[in-house]
């Protein structure tokens with residue numbers, strides 16, 4: 001079970017028979033949900049009986065929504081790992097997080113071991129489910145590192161999409177065996193033959209190798225299980241060799257500390273073993289070992305080729321270094337090759353709505369990062385928003401999912417500042433500095449800052465669309481400063497419903513704002529999009545500050561490209577004008593670059609009617625009251641600062657994309 005949840009089983013009588021009541025709660029709010037639940041079955045199969053030739057480690061890879069989690073459900077049912085649903089409803093068993101269920105997306109790769117009888121033998125099939133969205137590509141590459149093969153799923157009605165291509169190449173580069181599968185053949189709009197030709201043209205896959213299935217109805221899924229056993233190579237490794245366990249993921253359990261997911265490459269690991277991390281050189285004793293079936297099921301050991309979990313008293317998440325090799329104390333081994341660490345692409349400040357809530361928020365962030373190791377955390381303080389944290393994410397969906405998890409699982413109320421990408425500042429003396437917070441961005445117009453140039457991160461973007469949307473998309477790329485635009489036909493021979501793939505170099509900062517939304521609307525939802533890091537490029541950028549009553553508000557500062565500074569300045573100032581409540585005095589709202597004001601709006605003063613209580617003539621008294629009011633406002637303006645409630649920040653930052 002994921003570290004944030006735990007089950008407490010109470011023995012009760014159900015319909016006169018002994019049963020269990022499952023009490024599910026989070027660490028914070030112990031909301032109680034009751035359901036009748038069978039006790040976890042102890043695994044009747046002996047793990048020792050699974051030698052590498054009877055093990056297959058595989059992953060399901062696909063573009064978002066092509067049916068990975070649905071196929072995972074069917075495989076778990078077919079192998080008897082979970083009970084078959086008679087309701088026909090898809091349970092998406094491996095999508096355990098609330099955010100995954102609500103949004104219908106997978107954000108966290110999960111592992112499940114299944115046992116399947118094929119011919120005369122029992123096979124141990126280890127499935128590692130992967131997320132589809134580009135923001136979670138790191139989870140995909142991490143999962144692939146523990147597998148020898150992958151099921152490449154393509155929706156038979158939508159065809160090859162941008163991420164189908166990136167995950168295919170990712171798996172191919174690792175030398176993995178790929179089983180091509182066309183899914184959703186039950187849909188009336190599906191065109192399996194045409195899409196098979198498309199897969200041949202794009203991936204060089206022979207159409208006769210492609211399996212045709214409906215993960216929803218279960219049609220053809222049995223053949224997938226057979227192909228996994230027949231086509232994917234068995235893992236290598238001997239039990240007698242020194243232990244090498246590859247750590248590919250970790251979870252946090254409040255009672256047992258860090259739980260590491262490992263794939264045993266050689267040797268074996270069992271309870272009581274003394275192990276050492278190649279990365280930290282720390283020594284541990286294994287206190288628990290088992291497989292995910294799909295929940296934790298303790299076993300006596302994990303042998304070569306097997307994938308499972310171990311608990312060994314690691315207290316800090318940082319101790320479970322993803323990509324690490326664990327070995328037995330006293331034995332010398334060469335560490336296995338790790339994989340590329342996650343690289344934060346988007347940064348944002350997260351602040352509590354109530355300043356006093358910061359310690360609680362920081363603790364929640366730290367706990368949540370235990371289950372999402374790709375997030376980077378640093379403390380940050382802002383004069384407007386108080387103490388907070390600056391977090392680095394893999395993309396804006398990742399950022400949004402993290403915020404939602406903070407709210408769902410930790411009951412936190414937060415303000416998230418607008419996302420920024422990491423800029424590179426090159427100084428005259430050759431020094432380089434990466435800045436991911438606009439407040440630290442130097443005033444490039446000021447020669448005393450000795451900045452030689454500023455560079456911004458760029459990505460190689462690829463988009464797949466039906467041909468008729470090509471013009472719209474080309475224009476969109478130009479508007480977002482796209483360069484090196486190229487396109488080619490995806491289908492062999494242009495013709496009916498041809499689709500094209502457009503590639504170009506785009507600044508990452510353009511993608512984190514509204515690019516994706518516009519791509520969807522301009523292509524009527526038909527475009528699919530993927531990108532990969534393409535380094536840094538010199539750019540004409542500047543810091544835009546926002547001043548209220550002449551004072552800059554640090555949390556609102558942004559970095560803009562000079563070609564867009566006027567439009568952006570005007571747009572933001574207008575929004576600020578809408579969200580800031582009227583004050584007792586007139587407030588100028590300005591956008592400025594250096595000392596130059598780019599845009600301005602004036603928030604009119606709230607006019608209290610000080611003469612309301614005066615009846616009849618008394619003209620002189622009325623004038624006196626109005627004079628007094630004017631004078632006190634002048635004083636306030638001089639001394640007072642603008643009341644900017646947290647809600648205004650919230651509105652501002654959450655509406656910035658519109």
Ligand SMILES: Nc1nc2c(ncn2[C@@H]2O[C@H](COP(=O)(O)OP(=O)(O)OP(=O)(O)O)[C@@H](O)[C@H]2O)c(=O)[nH]1
Pocket residue numbers: 062063064065066067068069070071090092104105106107130131132133183184185186187213214215216217
């Ligand atoms: N008609 C039909 N619908 C399917 C089939 N397989 C999956 N779906 C539907 O397609 C949608 C997406 O399926 P998921 O299994 O969540 O897709 P996924 O690839 O896991 O999505 P991510 O985890 O977000 O990448 C769901 O509404 C499924 O019910 C199928 O064979 N036929």
